[in-house]
Amino acid sequence: MPEKFLKPYDSTVTEARIYAEWEKSGLFNPDECVKQGVTKADVPTYSIVLPPPNVTGRLHMGHSLMLAIEDVFVRYKRMRGFRTLWIPGTDHAAIATQSVVEKQIKKHEGKNRHDLGREELLKRIEKFAAESHDTIVSQLKTMGASLDWSREAFTLDAERSRAVNTVFKKMYDAGLIYRGHRIVNWDPKGQTTISDDEVVYEERAAKLYTFRYSKDFPIPVATTRPETKVGDVAVAVHPDDTRYKKFVGKEYDAVFCDVPIHIKIIADKEVDPSFGTGAVGVTPAHSQTDWDISDRHGLSHEVIIINEYARMTVDGRLKDKKTTEARDMVVEWLKSEDLLEKDENVTQNIATAERTGGIIEPLPKLQWFIDVNKKFDERGKTLKELMLEPVRSGAIKIIPEHFDKTYFHWIENLRDWCISRQIWYGHRIPVWYSGDEIIVGEAPTGVDWIQDEDSLDTWFSSGLWTFSTLGWPHFAETAMRGKPGSENDFANFHPTDLLETGYDIFFFWVARMILMTEFTLSTIPFRNVYLHGLVRDAQGRKMSKSLGNNLDPLDITAKFGADAARMALVVGNTPGTDMRISEDKVRGYKHFANKLWNIARFVLSQKHAGEIKENLKTEFDALSMDITNDIEEFRIYMAAEKLYHYLWHRFADEIIEESKGRTEYSATLYYILENSLKLLHPFMPFVTEEIWRSLPTKDSEFLMVAKWPAQHAVE
């Protein structure tokens, strides 16, 4: 028995060494596995593309959870003999990264992006992104993730940019990408538009004011934003509202807080007669609903009264005032003119920007959109329909299943996707203008062409991730299935087998991947979607900087080992459900790693001889099959728990105890140990690999490519 077993298991000296040996072996690369003869060349493939972490800093426990789950499937499939590929990568995360760097620069140098200029800011961001990238990569390795580093990708590198431009052009040519002037979600803080999905609503206390535009105006109107009323062009009432019927069609002039306005009274069935006074002041340029109403009645959208900095643009006392100040001033004015009828306290859902927290100002702007309702190619389907079909048919399976209902519901409510952003970091929109001419896709030659200033929503490139990482479009035509080499990845590994991510980015990302892949390739991006929940603290609170309740994955792995962290994250953690984690929980699995260590110590102290006991072998093989089925059916939370329970309370507490002083057990003990290490390897790769080293006989040098002990029931 090796001397190392005389001391308790020490993850700190073992894990880094083992990972380095795995990396050196090249076995994370499926081509290398074939070359070394541990995987057959003609077997089915299994592939996962890592959800790329944002290059905004360091990883959190949610990332650790993602890695633990994905590595379980990847290691399991590799041991089962599949040509298994797990591709690493990072995400430039346009808005998120730029705003982090801008904040830093503001703090340390007091400068904003315009002080630096596009080129200099990009340089700074790239430097920051590179540093984040290195931190992230080392964290991924610390967790034991068996990623093929030779294929690492970045959403903003040359290959991925080529994919982005190619898809953009294809969508433009199909008439799905268009430029339109309409109300968008403008974030005055981030100085950019954002998509509907990036808007989060916060409940806040507000006041609902009831007022009249002037003394002789016949209808009182209720609003929570009095300052926007200088931009009103109409008052809408319900067509059947008997109180107001007689005024419909009449027009009035007034001077509202120094601003001359012209109001037409119109009837529209969208107005709820029971809310407020049953009359809506219509501000076409600063509200989506009002824009739509004014469209239906042929009213102008031209009256713009708020700018990109959320300041008033009208003449008079409100000029250049922030909207919040202007609100108070308008209320004061209404009071002094005796036009305010009442104010009530109400709670209001206020739209804010997910990244910056800025309050969204709806503004009319010329932006790029993806049309989700237009029938486009020979299939005669809309993007919405293309998104629905694979989930409805079962071609894509979502785990847990009930999320498909949420998915359908989300698609029903989906509107055109605004994809242009007024930030500098990211994929610049591949459109060039010269006079009235426009070129899309690739940069034209000649000096007269000016590229669009905007960049693309970061989710545009993330949406291509399953195939942009596999050599599309460069090798898509020539890739050959069954042939090794990354130039054949697209044929070998797409569609991918599993997409594993948090349910919180289900819409942002998973839905967009289905959209992009169905459009571009007429196929699915992945066969299965496994959604994990949020990692919360011991009290069930979200982990956050402000609460100071973050667990740092690096601290946790340093203290208890990556194996322990992985088990703590996986055991009993059902998909789609939030989980709680605490140091105590992780400590429990550190103890388990040590228990396993001591099991090995005991078994290895026995002479390997004699026959394997049939009843114990039968019992173990049944467990082995059970674990295998659990993993196949995505119940890794159960598989992990069963292994824990068997090894500790059956193997150690009963079988080993029984065997003491009885030499005829030793072959059985070796049999169980060897195969338990295999079953446990996907969950606790380090300690199992380290014990494997010391087995007297084994079927493979590395446990990570040893033969899985049970075949799946369906085979």
Place this chain on the structure above:
RNA sequence: GGGCACUUAGCUCAGUUGGUAGAGCAUCUCGUUUACACCGAGAGGGUCGCAGGUUCGAGUCCUGCAGUGCCCACCA
């Protein structure tokens, strides 16, 4: 307003197709028997939210109710 889920032992949660309730942690008692005190042996503890229904039989299926959480829409 629309949708989705959850409610099982003190706490955190499992319970795959219906067959007389499980785990981890915590608690209590005992044990220092050389693989392991990062240990072992044992114990207590649940009318499975409430009310109906289907069934020979329901935590598991159906209906209703209550509470909790999340997502989407956003009403001026």
